Amino acid sequence: MKYIYRLLLVSLVIFLIISGCTERTDPDRPDIVIIGIPGDADTFNPLFATGITASQIIDMVYPSLVHSDFDLEDGTISYHPSLSKSWEHHNDNKHITFDLRTDAVWEDGTPITARDVFVTYKLYGNPEIGSVRQDALENFLKNADGTPDIEQSIEITDDSTITFKFESAYTGQLFDAGLPILPAHIFETIPGEELRTHPVNRQPVGAGPFKLRSWTPQQSVVLESNDLSVLPHPATLSRLIFQVIPDYQSRISQLESGEIDMMDDITVEDAERMERRRTSVNITPMPERRYYFVGWNNIDTEAYADSEGQTIQPHPLFGDPDVRTALTLAINRAEMTNAFFGDYAREAVGPIPPVFRWAYDETLEPLPYDPRRASQLLENAGWEVDDSGILRNGNTRFSFTMMIPSGDHLRSMMASTIQQQLREINIEMNIEQVEGAVFLQNLMRKSYDAWIVGFMFPLELQIDNLWGSDFNTAYFNFVSFQDERVDEILARTRVLYDTDEAAPLWMELQRIFHQKQPATFLCWVSNIVGVHERVKGKTVDIHGLTHRAWEWYTD
Secondary structure, three states: OHHHHHOEOEOEEOOOOOOOOOHHHOOOOOOEEEEEEOOOOOOOOOOOOOEHHHHHHHHHHOOOOEEEEEEOOOOEEEEEEOOEEEEEEEOOOOEEEEEEOOOOEOOOOOEOOHHHHHHHHHHHHOOOOOOOOHHHHOOEOEOOOOOEOHHHHEEEEEOOEEEEEEOOOOOOHHHHOOOOOOOHHHHOOOOHHHHHHOHHHOOOOOOOOEEEEEEEOOOEEEEEEOOOOOOOOOOOOOEEEEEEOOOHHHHHHHHHHOOOOEEOOOOHHHHHHHHHHOOOEEEEEOOOOEEEEEEEOOEOHHHHHHOOOOOOOEOOOOOOHHHHHHHHHHOOHHHHHHHHHHHHEEEOOOOOOOOOOOOOOOOOOOOOOOHHHHHHHHHHOOOEEOOOOOEEEOOEEOEEEEEEEOOOHHHHHHHHHHHHHHHOOOOEEEEEEEOHHHHHHHHHOOOOOEEEEEEEOOOOOOOHHHHOOOOOOOOOOOOOOOOHHHHHHHHHHOOOOOHHHHHHHHHHHHHHHHHHOOEEEEEEEOOEEEEEOOEEOOOOOOOOOOOOHHHOEEO
8 A cells, every 4th residue: 555655654653642432333334343543643634644544544535546566475566557547658667657547536526637646746846845755756857956846747648648757767666656646626725834734634635435534633533435436446334443542451452342343563462362262353463564673863862953953963872883783782682572572573683674575685683682792882982880880971971761652562661671671781761651642743853862663664665764864855764864875875776677786785775774773673573463353355464454445344
């Protein structure tokens, strides 16, 4: 599902707020499925949305030119018609002409035309709007100032024919042309400076199999079948409800009791327990697309904030790659992976997932758990134990706060384990939990020194916005890592059409991360999903929890 792939980009596994939804009890609407989620949507505007819930909903509400599938055998992505009936590559594969459907309409009845596609990409590419999707236009034709030239890059022949023109042929062209499309007749009337706060962000007008029925912030998002949709058809379910239940134990209890029908991020213990008891919940793991890592801010957060992003200097604790390496050596990642996930995860080496078989470096070994070597590296970097038993370098004590979102039981346990292990090498770590939306906002602002985060890796191997050095476009580079060679590799791989040529570059990138440890990569995890047996047509796969939700039905 194209939008979820890029988010997190990107998409993030960030957890937010509250509960309370009773629509499931309606006896006249038995064909309802309720998904229990830990956090609310941030917006329904794909220009700005960053959260997992929002991306799932956007993918089912808004149209796109293409849909995609992922081949687990070789780790590649393939594309299929959606709003476009077909497409043709030409001009040495640098141009793609799409033939659009003529029967697709917005939920208000307005026909969808090539104009909608053009206006949408104008918004994505406008630097004044600041869309989090700007990186998708990196290979479009450029203006003199380096910004995407949409007038030259997208050519409308007629209402049902549109051509995308790229600077070069590369593997991600269809992915970049497959972003969610917005209704031009609505968005052309909104001044750019009003877009972030406009009511349209809460009241989307889409064309997909679902449409938004209601949104009660911090409680529930209710989708209903869109009777006008031909992309591919109106949803079989009458409603699909996302119910916000921040507390994990409450979610799992409601899944077992049948109050909700589905949830993900189930712990190994609960999955094994439900399987032993042979409950009405079917347990299925998604392939490893998610990774957890400990973020160490590579730059001084106070200097960055005080200068409004103008001053970038090494973090007093985490700015030294040797210190970050010591932190990784001091954390028993193999033991944590086994304790928290059992056979559902593997220890991570870096940010490239094993599912990308052609790009993953199988020869790279995780750093061992070695507190003694960690202490030696810290001593070499000038850190000595003071009278209080904590490391000190001059006037700087090695003491910091690890931030995690409230209600996240797993990350709370991870943080407690890391706290104990770092104390063994004389580092003081405190733990603070904050409400999920605040957690995400402060990550984006680079306000935190350290945190634990989970990322859902995009199925199109494009990670510029995760690890690029330009913080104005690398929105999800929360650790503030900057490396010229990494930037060169990311730029080069974006314009390669052949995976055989790109593979050595991706493996070089993994070696750089292994050496510089911009973060402590903990593990790649198979997301464990529980689905009540009353839900039919649901296939758990790498695309995400709501993949093909328009095909679901109930007993």
